[in-house]
Amino acid sequence: MPQQAMTTTTAPHAAQQAYDPRYDPLVDANPGAGRAYAPTYWVASAGTPPEDDGPVRGDMDVDVVVIGSGSTGMSTAMYLAQDHGIQAVVLEANQTAWGCSSRSGGQGQNASGRLTRSQWIERWGLDTAKKLDMEIRTGFENFRQLTREIDCDAFDGGHLYVAHRPEKVAYLQEQTRVRREIFGYDTRMLSAEELRANYCDERDAAAAMWEPEGVGVHPLKFTFGLMRKARALGVKIHTASPVQGWQTVHGVHHLRTPGGTVRAKRVVLCTGGYTGQGASPVLRNKILPILSNSVVTRPLTDAELKATNFRSQTFLTDTRTLRFYYRLLSDKRLQLGSRSSITGADAQEPKHLKLLTDAIARKFPPLAGIPIDYSWWGWVDVSHDMMPRITRPDPAQTVWHAVGYGGNGVSFSTWAGKRVAQRVAGKDGNDAVFDLPIYNSPLEYPNFFKLFRAEALAPFRRLGQQFLYKWYWWQDEM
Numbered sequence: 001m002p003q004q005a006m007t008t009t010t011a012p013h014a015a016q017q018a019y020d021p022r023y024d025p026l027v028d029a030n031p032g033a034g035r036a037y038a039p040t041y042w043v044a045s046a047g048t049p050p051e052d053d054g055p056v057r058g059d060m061d062v063d064v065v066v067i068g069s070g071s072t073g074m075s076t077a078m079y080l081a082q083d084h085g086i087q088a089v090v091l092e093a094n095q096t097a098w099g100c101s102s103r104s105g106g107q108g109q110n111a112s113g114r115l116t117r118s119q120w121i122e123r124w125g126l127d128t129a130k131k132l133d134m135e136i137r138t139g140f141e142n143f144r145q146l147t148r149e150i151d152c153d154a155f156d157g158g159h160l161y162v163a164h165r166p167e168k169v170a171y172l173q174e175q176t177r178v179r180r181e182i183f184g185y186d187t188r189m190l191s192a193e194e195l196r197a198n199y200c201d202e203r204d205a206a207a208a209m210w211e212p213e214g215v216g217v218h219p220l221k222f223t224f225g226l227m228r229k230a231r232a233l234g235v236k237i238h239t240a241s242p243v244q245g246w247q248t249v250h251g252v253h254h255l256r257t258p259g260g261t262v263r264a265k266r267v268v269l270c271t272g273g274y275t276g277q278g279a280s281p282v283l284r285n286k287i288l289p290i291l292s293n294s295v296v297t298r299p300l301t302d303a304e305l306k307a308t309n310f311r312s313q314t315f316l317t318d319t320r321t322l323r324f325y326y327r328l329l330s331d332k333r334l335q336l337g338s339r340s341s342i343t344g345a346d347a348q349e350p351k352h353l354k355l356l357t358d359a360i361a362r363k364f365p366p367l368a369g370i371p372i373d374y375s376w377w378g379w380v381d382v383s384h385d386m387m388p389r390i391t392r393p394d395p396a397q398t399v400w401h402a403v404g405y406g407g408n409g410v411s412f413s414t415w416a417g418k419r420v421a422q423r424v425a426g427k428d429g430n431d432a433v434f435d436l437p438i439y440n441s442p443l444e445y446p447n448f449f450k451l452f453r454a455e456a457l458a459p460f461r462r463l464g465q466q467f468l469y470k471w472y473w474w475q476d477e478m
Contacts, residue, residue, distance in 0.1 A: 017032050017033065017034055017035040017036065017094075018035070018036055019035055019036040019037065019038055019039065020032060020035060021038075021344075021347060021348055021377075022344045022345050022347065022348070023344050024289070024343055024344030024345065024379075025273065025274050025275060025276045025277070025289045025379055026277065026288075026289055026462075027277075027343075027344075028276065028344070029276060029277065029278050030242070030244075031093040031094065031242055031274060031276060032093060032094050032242065033055075033093060033094070033240050033241070033242050033258050034055070034094055034095070034239065034240030035093075035094040035095070035098070036094075036095070037094075037095050037098060037102055038098075038102065038103055038376045038377070038378065039374065039375075039376055040102055040103055040220075040294070040374060040376045041296040041329075041333070041335070041373070041374040041376075042102050042103070042106070042218060042219055042220035042221075043102055043220060044374065045218070045331075046102075046218065046220040046221050046224060047221075047224075049095070049096060049224060050096070050224055050227050050228050050231065051231075052092075052096055052227075052237045052238070052239050053236045053237050053238050053239075054238065054239065054240070055238060055239060055240040055241050055257075055258065055259045056091070056238045056241040056257045056258075056259035056260045056262060057259045057260060058259065058260040059260045059261045059262070059263070060089075060260065060261075060262050060263070061263045061264075062088075062089045062262060062263070062264050062265075063086060063087070063088070063264065063265050063266065064080060064086055064088040064089070064264060064265070064266045064267070064268065064424060065088065065089050065090075065091055065253070065255060065262055065264040065266070065267050065268070066080075066088045066089070066090045066091070066267075066268045066270055067090075067091050067243055067255075067267065067268070067269050067270060067271055067279070068090075068091075068092065068099070068269065068270035068271040068272065068274070069090050069092035069096045069097055069098070069223075069227070069237060069239070070097050070098075070099050070100050070101035070223060070270065070272060070413070071097070071100075071101045071219070071222065071223045071226060071409070071410070071413040071414055071417070072270040072272065072402050072403075072409070072413040072414075072416055072417050072420075073090055073092075073268075073270035073271075073417070074090070074096075074097075074223055074226035074227050074230055074417070075226055075413065075414040075415075075416075075417025075418060075421075076088070076268055076270055076402065076417035076418075076420055076421050076424075077090050077230045077235040077237075077417075078226055078229050078230040078233060078235065078417070079417055079418045079421035079422075080235075080421040080424065080425065081230065081233035081234060081235055082229075082233055083418070083421060083422070083425070084421060084422075084424075084425035084427070086421075086424070086425060087233070087234045087235060087236070088235055088236075088268075089235075089236045089237075089238065089262065089264075090230075090235060090236065090237040090238065091238055091241045091242075091243060091255065091257065091262065092237065092238065092239045092240075092241060093240070093241065093242035093243075093274075094239065094240065094242075095239055096223070096224070096227055096237060096239060097219075097220055097223040097224065097227070098274075099271070099272055099273065099274040099378065099379070100272045100273055100274070100378055100379070100380070100381075100409065101219050101220060101222075101223040102219065102220045102223070102378075103292075103294070103376060103377070103378030104219045104292075104378065104407075104409075104410055105219075105292075105294065105315070105325045105327075105335065105337050105410070106216055106217045106218060106219040106222075106315075106335075106410060107159070107214070107216055107315045107317070107325055107327070107410055108140070108143055108144075108147070108214065108215040108216065108217055108410040108411035109140075109159055109213070109214055109408055109410070109411060110136065110137060110140040110159075110211065110213035110214070110411070111136065111140075111408045111411075111412070112136055112139070112387070112388050112405055112406075112408050112409065112411075112412035112416075112438070113383070113386050113387035113388050113404065113405060113406045113408055113438075114382075114386035114387075114406040114407065114408065115385075115386050115387055116175060116178075117129060117133060117175075117178055117179060117182070117183060118174070118175065118178050120132055120133070121178075121182075123385075124437060126182070128436065128437070129182075130182075130183070131433075131436060132436055132437070132438070133183050135415075135433055135436060135438075136412060136415075137213075138415070139411065139412045139414070139415025139416075139418075140213055140411050140412070140415075142414060142415050142418065143215070143410075143411035143412070143414050143415065144156065144215055144411075146222075146225075146226070146414060147215050147217055147222065149225070150221070150222055150225030150226070150229075151221060151225065152217045152218045152219075152221040152222035152225055153217060153218040153221060153329075153330050154215050154216070154217050154222075155215065155216045155217075155313040155314070155315075155330070156214075156215045157214065157215075157216070157312055157313060157314035157315075158210055158211055158212040158213065158214040158314055159210070159211050159213065159214030159314070159315060159316075159317070160190075160195065160199060160208045160209070160210055160314055160315070160316040160317075161175070161208060161209040161210075161211070161316075161317055161318075161319065162195070162202060162204070162205045162207075162208045162316050162317065162318040162319065163205065163206040163207045163208065163209075163318075163319050164204050164205070164206070164318040164319050164320055164476070165206055165319075166206045168206065168319040169206055169207045171319065172189065172207060172208070172209040172319065173189060175187075175209060176188060176189050176209050179211065185211060185212075185213070186211075186212055187209060187210065187211045187212075188209075188210055189207060189208070189209055189210075190207065190208045190209070190210055191207055192205050192206055192207055192208075194208075195207070195208045196309060197309070198311060198312070199310075199311055199312045199314055199316075200308055200309055200310045200311065200312070200316075200328070200364075201307075201308050201309040201310075201364070202316065202363050202364070203362065203363055203364065203365055204318065204362055204363045205318075205363075208316075214314070214315060215411070216313060216314070216315045216327055217410065219410060226414070238257075240258070241257040241258065241259060242257060242258070243255045243256065243257060243279070244256050244257060244258065246280060248397070251265070251398065252264070252265060253265075253266075253267050253398070253399070255267070265398060266398045266399075266400075266424055267280075267398065267399045267400070268399075268400045268401065268402070268420055268424055269282070269283060269399070269400070269401040269402075269403065270401070270402055270403070270417070270420075271283075271403065272379075272380075272381045272403055272405070272409070273287070273289045273290075273378065273379030273380045273381040274289070274379055275287050275289070275381060275403060280399065280401075282393045282394060282397070282399055282401065283401060283403065283443070286383070286384075286443035286444065287381045287382065287383060287403055287404060287443070288382045288383075288465070289379040289380065289381060289382070290339065290379070290380050290382055290465065291339065291340060291341045291342070291343075291344070291347060291377050291378070291379060291380070292337055292338070292339055292340075292377065292378055292379075292380050292407060293337060293338060293339070293340040293341065293347075293352050293353070293355070293356060293375075293376070293377040294335065294336070294337035294356075294374075294375070294376055294377070294378075295335070295336055295337070295353070295356045295357070295360075295372045295374065295375045296329070296333050296334070296335045296372070296373055296374040296375075297333050297334045297335075297360070297367070297370045297371065297372055297373060298333065298370065298371045298372075298373050299331055299332045299333050300328075300332045300333065300334065300367070300370075304366055304367060304370075305332065307366035308364045308366055308367060310328045312328070313327060313328050313329070313330065314327070315327035320338075320476040320477075321475060321476055322338060322339040322469065322473065322476060323338065323339075324336060324337070324338045324359050324363075325337050325338070326363070333373070334360065334364070334367065334370075336356055336359060336360055336363075337356070338355065338356060338359065339469070340352040340355050340356070340377070341377065342462050342465055342466050342469065343462055347377050352377075353372070353375055356375075357369075357372065380405075380406065380407045381403050381404055381405060381406065381409075382404070382406045382407075383403070383404035383406065383443055384443065384444045386406050387404065387406070387437070387438055388402070388403065388404040388405050388406070388409070388412065388416060388438050389401065389402075389403060389404050389438060389439075389441070389442070389443050390402040390416045390419050390420050390423070390438060390439055391423075391439055391440065391441075391442070392423060393442060393443070400420050400423055400424055401420075402416040402417065402419075402420045403443075404443065419433075419434075419439070
C-alpha cells in the first residue's frame with residue numbers, strides 16, 4: 001500500500017481536522033479549517049514547515065488580504081512587500097501550501113496554461129504571440145533565479161516532450177521548428193535511440209523534443225522558501241482561517257473566518273484549483289477543477305537504474321492529451337502522474353492508481369510491479385481557453401485574481417504573483433504588458449458546460465468532463 005506522509009506532528013499549528021481525500025471544490029462548499037496535508041511525497045520530505053501566525057483570533061482591519069498560501073499567494077504577498085512596501089495578510093483555509101503547491105509534479109516549464117506557442121499564433125496572431133512569449137519567458141527566468149536562492153532540490157536540466165506514438169513525431173518536429181525559427185529557442189529533436197541512450201530507456205517513446213528551459217523542483221520546499229522570504233518582509237500568514245462569508249460594505253471587504261472578521265480594502269484570490277463555488281462571485285463558474293493523480297515509488301536499486309538507463313533528472317511529459325508527467329527524483333525514486341478520476345468521490349478507487357502503475361510498466365518495463373510509497377491527487381485549475389488570468393474582473397471592485405494555469409503553473413505562478421502585486425499597487429496603468437490576453441480578457445465558463453451553469457446542476461458538469469476524457473483517451477491510444 002502507498003505510504004502515508006506524516007504531517008500533523010511537524011506543523012507549528014497542528015491540524016485540527018483529518019485530511020479528506022474526497023474533497024471536491026466543484027461541489028463541496030467547505031474546504032475545511034486546518035485540515036491535514038494530503039499524503040504526498042513532498043510533505044513527507046519537506047522538513048518542518050516555517051512558522052506561521054496561526055488562525056485568525058479576533059476581528060482586524062488590514063489593507064490587502066491574499067486568499068491562498070500556495071506559490072501564487074506567497075509570491076503575491078512577497079512582491080507586495082518587496083516591490084511596493086505593502087504588507088499583506090495571507091488567509092489559508094488549512095495548512096500553508098495545502099493545495100497545488102504541495103501536490104504538483106514540480107515541473108517548472110517555460111509555459112503557462114495548456115496552449116502551445118503555435119496555438120498562440122493561431123488565436124492571437126504573431127505579434128501578440130511574440131509579446132506573450134517574452135512575458136512568459138521573463139517569468140520563467142525569474143522562477144529560475146528564485147530556485148537558485150531557495151533550497152528546493154532544483155534540477156536545471158530542461159524538459160523532454162516525448163512522442164508517445166510515431167504519429168506524434170511530426171507534431172513535435174513542427175513545435176521544434178516554431179520554437180527555433182520564430183521564437184529563437186535552442187530546442188531540438190531527439191530520436192528514440194538518443195533519448196534512451198542519454199536520458200532514460202523510455203519504451204513508450206517514438207522520439208522527443210528537448211528544450212533547455214526547464215527546472216524541476218521540490219514544490220513544497222520551494223513554496224516554503226517563498227513563505228520565509230515573505231515573512232522576513234513582515235507578511236502575516238494565518239492558517240486554519242477559511243473565508244466562510246464575504247460582504248462588501250462601502251467598498252470594504254468583510255471576510256468572515258472561524259476566528260473573526262478580517263476587513264480589507266483590497267483582496268487578491270490565489271486559490272487555484274481549490275477555488276470553491278462559494279469563494280467569490282467573481283470566480284463562480286469560471287474555473288473547472290480537474291484531478292491530477294501522482295505516485296512516487298520506493299528508491300530504485302542500482303540494478304533498476306542500470307536496467308532503465310536513467311542518466312538524468314530531466315523531467316518528461318508525453319504527447320497524450322491526458323498527458324503523463326514523470327522524472328527521476330534526487331533520491332532515486334520515480335515520480336509519475338496523470339489525469340485520472342473525474343470526481344473527488346471516486347478518487348480513491350483502485351483503478352486510478354492502476355492507471356499510473358500500468359504506465360510505469362509500459363514506459364519502464366524493468367519497474368513493473370515496483371512498490372509505490374506515495375500516492376495522492378490534487379485539483380488543477382482549468383480555464384475556458386486553457387490560459388491563466390491575472391486580472392481585476394470588475395473595475396468597480398477592489399478584487400483581483402491570479403488563476404487558471406491548467407497544470408502549468410509551477411514556474412509562472414511566481415511571476416503571476418509579481419504581476420498581480422503590481423496591479424494591486426496601482427502600478428499597471430502605463431505598462432503595455434497588461435494589454436496581453438492573460439491580463440485584459442475575462443474568464444468565462446467553458447462553452448461545453450454552459451448547459452450546466454446553474455448551481456444545482458454543478459455535479460452534472462462532470463458528465464461532460466467524463467465524455468471528453470473518453471474522447472481524449474480514444475484519440476491518445478487508438
